[in-house]
Amino acid sequence: MSAAAVSLGSSKPSLRLAGLGIGAAILLTLPLWSPSNYVTSVATLAIFFAVASTGLNVVYGYAGLLSFAQVGFWGLGAYVSALLVTDLGFSPWTAVICAGLVCVAAAIIGGLAALRVSRDAFVVVTLSFSLLLQLLARSWTSLTRGAMGIPGLAPPQVRFSGIVLLDGNSAGDFYWIALGSGALVIAATYWLLRSRIGRAFIAVNLDEHLARSQGISVFMHQLSAFALSALIGGLAGGLYVFKLGIVDPGIFDIYYTQMMLIIVIVGGAGHFWCVLLMSIVFTALPEFLRLAPELRMILFGIVLIITIQFMPQGLGGLIAERRSRMLRRTE
Structure with a gap:
């Protein structure tokens, strides 16, 4: 390897x-220099999409299972969190945690059956799951209040020794609440994916038969990835509902599904940081361009076509490919 290559390699850690x-300084101080609460709210939404898309990236990018259930867990978490607060008097934080656990239970129960079929059938089962939850949200009026939804959801607070440090009623404070919660979930997920469990997910994705020959339980790791994605989606939806202040069947809207899928596909399935970057891009770009919902779908479709044509592995795949070429040239 040449001296220039050694110098380049040694400079990478410091650059990173x-x-x-x-990046951390910008994120932590954003409400202090943000020109308006609107910009802060868009940044908050980007955090929620980053977390939810990370959950989809776990099951699709790492375990290789295309799942349409992520928006179902997102909506289920939102409804569970709202119902626990309004009907049972839970605190918002306890409700969010319970929402995540309920989604895990739903994923395990559904996954035990869905994962015994082919991967193609799994896609249909997860899509049916999300559509069923949307139907229940509209029809089970005695519980969900139907199209009227559940309004009046007070945002959470962060207290210490009886003193309110962060009040979710403020756009800036809610941003910091979402940032802290999202960073915790994303960091824990990143650590898990870098562990033996994450490597087993990748092995199952690449070659199930080879993974079995190495003593890896394909079924259990696929089920674990599905449950982990449900936990992440449920936590994101359970907290996001307090930003909205109301939950209704619109939480299962196809828009959320499209956003999560395009973020993961364009970012590159299985590429952790690029998916997070695309969460910011695809949340901010339509908002700042002031596009109508119909035009957003057109924009997303054009970007998706371009990605499939020129970057079939997404941005992360393109970067990884170019990095491999550079390494081969320097050897």
């Missing part, structure tokens, strides 16, 4: 640390 430091 500098980039992470600048």
